[in-house]
Amino acid sequence: MAQEIELKFIVQQDAVSALRALLDTLGGDHQPPRQLHNTYYETADTQLRRHDMGLRVRGDNGRYEMTIKTAGRVVGGLHQRPEYNVPLESEALDLARFPAEIWPEGMDVAALQQAVQPLFSTDFLREKWVVTHGESQIEIGLDQGEVKSGDLSEPLCEMELELLSGTTADLLKLARQLVAQPGIRQGSLSKAARGYHLAQGNAPRQRKPLGILKLKPKATVEQALEASLEMALAHWQYHEELWVRGMDEAKADVVNAIGLVRHALMLFGGIVPRKASTHLRDLLTHVDVSLTQGLPAENLAYSAESGITKLALTDWLISRRWQPYLDEKAQAKIADSFKRFADTHLSRHAAELRNAFERPLGDKYRDQLPRLARETDALRLLAGVYDDAVSAPWLENWEGLRHAIETRQRIEIEHYRNEAISQAPFWRHSGKR
Numbered sequence: 001m002a003q004e005i006e007l008k009f010i011v012q013q014d015a016v017s018a019l020r021a022l023l024d025t026l027g028g029d030h031q032p033p034r035q036l037h038n039t040y041y042e043t044a045d046t047q048l049r050r051h052d053m054g055l056r057v058r059g060d061n062g063r064y065e066m067t068i069k070t071a072g073r074v075v076g077g078l079h080q081r082p083e084y085n086v087p088l089e090s091e092a093l094d095l096a097r098f099p100a101e102i103w104p105e106g107m108d109v110a111a112l113q114q115a116v117q118p119l120f121s122t123d124f125l126r127e128k129w130v131v132t133h134g135e136s137q138i139e140i141g142l143d144q145g146e147v148k149s150g151d152l153s154e155p156l157c158e159m160e161l162e163l164l165s166g167t168t169a170d171l172l173k174l175a176r177q178l179v180a181q182p183g184i185r186q187g188s189l190s191k192a193a194r195g196y197h198l199a200q201g202n203a204p205r206q207r208k209p210l211g212i213l214k215l216k217p218k219a220t221v222e223q224a225l226e227a228s229l230e231m232a233l234a235h236w237q238y239h240e241e242l243w244v245r246g247m248d249e250a251k252a253d254v255v256n257a258i259g260l261v262r263h264a265l266m267l268f269g270g271i272v273p274r275k276a277s278t279h280l281r282d283l284l285t286h287v288d289v290s291l292t293q294g295l296p297a298e299n300l301a302y303s304a305e306s307g308i309t310k311l312a313l314t315d316w317l318i319s320r321r322w323q324p325y326l327d328e329k330a331q332a333k334i335a336d337s338f339k340r341f342a343d344t345h346l347s348r349h350a351a352e353l354r355n356a357f358e359r360p361l362g363d364k365y366r367d368q369l370p371r372l373a374r375e376t377d378a379l380r381l382l383a384g385v386y387d388d389a390v391s392a393p394w395l396e397n398w399e400g401l402r403h404a405i406e407t408r409q410r411i412e413i414e415h416y417r418n419e420a421i422s423q424a425p426f427w428r429h430s431g432k433r
Contacts, residue, residue: 006162015183028131041116054192064088120149120195133174136166149198172315179307186310188237213384224338228381232260243297263377271333276325283309342382346427349378365405390426
């Protein structure tokens, strides 16, 4: 088994020549383009997808390799997944050759072998550079081709940085050097994700509302901080993809996602000092300003400014950049129960909202929108320690108020304001339970 650690980037077609010239300056071993064909397999009921597994056979100049990737972690465009590779004599699958321990408990591998069928394929030219950066060896792949499922297809032009040996820190450092070049966008959609979407009919992707953060029981404050920022980054990248594909409304979701990053940093600011995120917040400010300038989606999404900012957030998360700034007291707090943290802070943020909207504000409601966004984001990151049946309706009233203010619906504003300030708290230690 190999632990695959790679960063994925979407590349604009007209930026390929300049990127290739930059990659040539890095030295190392260059391999000219070669044609690769990959066939991805799945069952009719998407059994592999439901277990977060991906199965493919790669053909490369008469040689074949069977690969399965199992559940891992994706942060921004950084993918960390266990990967198993088995050479084959032909392109025919032979699942019995994978180690038995990789399969979920109870899965019948022989039955799976009979059930899987080709679902989609990728055909592309891959050009490779293997370079040394710091103490690490990194493979850079530049892929140009298409993803196909039946009669549907989608062009692909992307760059992958895979860590062959060494540290993730070196991988991220090299990536920072590369994204300083315009025309590169950190992408979270893998080839497989795009292939599955084509196989399901390629329906237009829909905007997704920001949900309530959900964590495993007994999560720590630090795990909640990580999950909060991962949630915001995923929301940013998903809606940036929609915006680039022509859905203008998704720009608002990008703005909200960046706001959620800021609000998460504020929420945990009593533990993680501001100086730990100064550089990151400065970068976010520059992107915020660019978003107000009416730039086309592609201009902003593929800008060096946007690429450096998303990569900085990925790096801050993966490398836990806050850790060196924590003293012994803060270390104890960040390792403590998030449930306890949430109970305390739910009361504080709910009180902020009640104080702000206790009385009708006439023509001044819009002045409170920044506060309302900040506090509702904090609540969505805290409320998930309770059941959705009680937390979701409580938050929905505040979200309804926010939407009514944004759309200037005066009657709806007063309706949601009254509903929101009159609802009883659902959390413990609120003083009313």
